[in-house]
Amino acid sequence: MPEIVTDEVLWAAAATVPDPEMPPLTIADLGILRSVERRGDSVVVTITPTYSGCPAVDMIESGVIDAVVDAGVAVDRIRVERVLAPAWTTDWITDDGRRKLAESGISPPRTLADASGQPGSVSVTLSGRRRQPIGDISCPQCGSKTVTELSRFSSTACKSLYRCESCREPFDHVKEL
């Protein structure tokens, strides 16, 4: 592989791949892209699915390969690995990702609290208690916190459907996971 292809270039290339279900966001914004590393002659890109049944993983994988090829790596030197552990959590969505969600009219997920009620990063506690989100959901159009859940599931598995009671607009909310 050409010397010019630095680790930063490789990460930046993989990080441009859009999420097929939420194209304004990249897989890096969503925390799906876990690592890009060199192993010997090869580049190994590690991704993690958002949901067990996420149908977008195959598309993401081919997108990653295309992007790394465009960065100058031969296709037979690229491997994409999928990992399940640690399990993906919405806490991994970056600030940039949250901003892009809101700009697309999608309410970003709230941060999850750990056992002590503080923001935490462990997705499943040993006691098995579900971690609770901190704060309120607000309408991405008008900012109102007077919102009603219409359906636990929406256009994709990772979203639920809400209605704003102030401006009456329906909107998608990314479920805390």
Add this chain to the structure above:
Amino acid sequence: MSPLLTYVLRHADDNLIVAQRLGELIASMPDLEEDIAVANVGLDHLGQARHFYDYASELDPDSRDEDQFAMERSEREFLNATLVEQPNGDFAQTQMRQFLLDAYQVPLYEAMTASDDARLAAISAKAVKEARYHLERSSAWVVRLGAGTPVSHEKISQAVEYLWPYAGDLFYADDVEEGLAASGVAVDPATVRPTFDATVADVFASANLSVPDDPYARMGGRTGFHTEHLGHLLPEMQSLYRAHPGATW
């Protein structure tokens, strides 16, 4: 088959078969939101099934892949509990089947995250988050139907009566579970039962439903002895694959 492969297939098959049942309902639910919900819950189960089949593939001496496990086995080779193969029936029966499965899968997966088998721990750490979400939703429907109109109460009560013996099959254990539980790999279903019972008691109390006191359980699914319903489900699920084995598009 090794005990671990058997164990993994039992859980893969639970998820595949319920996913197939939920898939039957797509485009025929009473409203759009429920239609999307049933598709998404089914998709979660299908994804969980695929993770278990991937692992089964690595454990299998014949290295069968996920399609071969799903599409080339016959009824006697499926190891799902008989609960999940029960027909959708009416809306109440569909939601009750889901609730009983969710009430079992949440504590099952929670316990499995502590498995000494890193692969099972990883699959279940992902699946438990989905199972909790499913349980919230199915519990809400059980309460709404049970505490709703006389008609909805009657229908959900009939669903309990019909499905309860099959729910017992979820707690079947033989030397597969017992041996693997002793070595810290599997979850002994008996350890899941108290949480299942508590969830059922809690939700049924809010739904004005009574927990059946008949301990009869229709066992057999975990060793391949199914009800007639699986024999109808499989041909529909497998016919395309069997007519065109290995086809891609």
